Structures are given as C-alpha cells and as structure tokens.
Amino acid sequence: MTQYQENGYTKLEAFRANGYVVLDMYQGEIDPKEWLDVTYVDWKSSGETRFAPLASAYGDLECDGFWNHTPPKTDKDGVWVDSQVALAPTLVERAKEPGANIGRCRIIELLPNQYGETLYNFHRDDNNRLNPEGTGWIVRGFFNLTHNPDSVMVLRADKDDPSTETRIALPAGAQLIVDTQRLYHAVWHQGDAPRYCLITSWESGPELDAYIEKYHGVSYVESYPLTDEELAAGEALAQAKRDARAAALAARGQDPRFGDGTLRVLEEQMGGMDSMDSATGMETEQLSEA
Numbered sequence: 348m349t350q351y352q353e354n355g356y357t358k359l360e361a362f363r364a365n366g367y368v369v370l371d372m373y374q375g376e377i378d379p380k381e382w383l384d385v386t387y388v389d390w391k392s393s394g395e396t397r398f399a400p401l402a403s404a405y406g407d408l409e410c411d412g413f414w415n416h417t418p419p420k421t422d423k424d425g426v427w428v429d430s431q432v433a434l435a436p437t438l439v440e441r442a443k444e445p446g447a448n449i450g451r452c453r454i455i456e457l458l459p460n461q462y463g464e465t466l467y468n469f470h471r472d473d474n475n476r477l478n479p480e481g482t483g484w485i486v487r488g489f490f491n492l493t494h495n496p497d498s499v500m501v502l503r504a505d506k507d508d509p510s511t512e513t514r515i516a517l518p519a520g521a522q523l524i525v526d527t528q529r530l531y532h533a534v535w536h537q538g539d540a541p542r543y544c545l546i547t548s549w550e551s552g553p554e555l556d557a558y559i560e561k562y563h564g565v566s567y568v569e570s571y572p573l574t575d576e577e578l579a580a581g582e583a584l585a586q587a588k589r590d591a592r593a594a595a596l597a598a599r600g601q602d603p604r605f606g607d608g609t610l611r612v613l614e615e616q617m618g619g620m621d622s623m624d625s626a627t628g629m630e631t632e633q634l635s636e637a
C-alpha cells in the first residue's frame with residue numbers, strides 16, 4: 348500500500364480506483380448493550396435516523412459538524428464523550444485501533460427503508476471542510492454491528508449513473524471504509540428492526556494505510572445482486588420523490604435543486620468547494636442515510 352498526494356492532501360492508494368475499501372470481517376464478539384444502552388440524540392433528519400455520539404467536536408453529547416462550533420474545527424481531533432465511552436468500550440477500542448486521527452465517531456440507528464429511498468438519499472459528505480492542505484484526506488469507516496446481510500451500502504461515483512453503482516452487503520462484522528466526500532452514498536436497510544453501525548472519521552496517512560493492509564483491504568467487491576425490475580422500481584421511486592420535493596420547494600419559492608445531494612446550488616453560491624467553510628447554516632450534509 349502507498350499514499351499519494353492529490354489537491355494538497357495525502358490520500359491512500361487503496362481508494363484511488365473506486366473510493367472504497369472492504370476489510371476482513373470483524374472476528375470479535377460485542378455485547379449489543381454497547382450500542383443499545385448509549386444515548387441517541389435526534390438529528391436534523393427525517394426522524395428515521397438517530398445517532399449516538401462517541402466522539403464529538405468538544406466532548407458534548409451532540410452530533411453537529413465540527414465546523415459548526417466555536418471555534419470551528421475540521422473533522423479531526425474528536426473529543427470522547429465520557430458518558431458514552433463508559434458504555435461502549437469495545438466500540439471505542441475499534442475506532443482507535445488504526446491509530447489514525449479520529450474526528451466524528453458515532454453509532455447510527457437506521458430504520459428499515461426502501462431501495463428507491465436510498466437512491467433519493469444519495470449525498471456526499473463534506474468531511475474535509477476546514478481540513479488544512481498538506482494533511483491527510485478524511486474518510487469514514489463503517490462497522491456494521493447488527494446482522495443485516497440483505498442491507499447494503501449503496502455507492503455511486505455519479506449519482507445519476509446506475510452503472511457506477513456498488514452495493515456492499517452489511518452482515519454483522521462487515522467493515523468498510525469509504526471516501527464519502529467523493530462517492531455518493533446511502534444505506535438501504537431491509538428488515539424489521541433498526542440497523543446499528545459504528546461510523547468513524549479517520550485521517551488518511553500511514554496509520555490508516557497499515558490498518559487497511561493488516562485487514563486485507565480490497566478495493567473492489569461484487570455488488571449485492573438486484574434484478575432489473577428491482578433496479579427500475581428503485582429509480583422510479585427515487586424520481587417520484589425528487590419530483591415531489593422539487594414541486595414542494597418550488598411552491599415555497601426555493602431553488603428546487605437545493606438539497607438534491609449534489610452540492611450544486613451551494614457550490615454556485617459559494618464559488619466552489621474551497622469556500623464551503625463559510626457556508627454556515629446550510630444543510631450540506633444529510634445524515635439520514637448511512
């Protein structure tokens with residue numbers, strides 16, 4: 348494994364081709380109390396998702412982007428939330444294992460949804476807002492905690508091009524790391540109970556590189572299979588939801604593209620991704636999905 352520089356940031360070769368890495372399955376046992384007994388906070392979303400912060404910007408029990416604090420900071424140097432760490436020691440240990448700088452670290456609780464809703468939820472994260480050039484690009488680890496073999500992380504390089512899609516199954520112990528600022532992503536969760544997953548922001552660098560190598564990270568996996576009918580139904584549902592949202596926004600006099608996950612409107616307003624750090628108050632990140 349090696350690293351390379353792109354646009355001033357250190358990135359890992361393992362992500363260069365496809366933007367994600369899948370590691371060996373986790374072999375340990377974790378008491379579900381570690382994710383069931385921690386405190387979840389409501390977040391700006393549909394109500395289908397809750398998060399339990401393990402590390403936050405300044406150690407408080409909240410999930411806001413680190414840049415939305417005073418002083419603002421990039422998604423690094425997360426501060427452990429003591430009350431949560433006490434309840435989830437193994438999860439914290441797993442987040443710390445790579446030895447890479449950790450930003451946000453939280454458990455997501457996601458209720459079942461439909462594939463088409465997942466396509467509608469596609470978005471990119473802005474993990475690297477305020478991240479100084481000359482340092483490591485921030486990527487995110489997803490450790491699935493519950494056994495959801497028919498739920499999938501859906502990734503696309505181009506959100507409007509199904510041929511760029513990868514669907515990674517999420518049985519208990521699945522471990523993936525995704526450049527979520529590069530890839531559109533969302534999770535389709537099939538089942539009748541919530542899915543729980545540990546999400547950690549890590550800085551790319553030699554530590555994360557070595558961790559990926561240790562657990563035999565691969566840069567490509569076969570997609571979870573779907574029939575042509577299932578794929579088409581998903582596209583149709585996503586489009587219906589986009590149309591409904593555009594109509595609702597237009598009725599309120601807002602730009603119908605706002606919130607479509609592409610950051611296009613924001614980029615136009617701010618003059619490009621480099622200026623996003625000043626875009627406070629904008630919902631650039633949907634958190635109802637992964």
Ligand SMILES: [Fe+2]
Nearest residue numbers: 471472527637
């Ligand atoms: Fe995300």
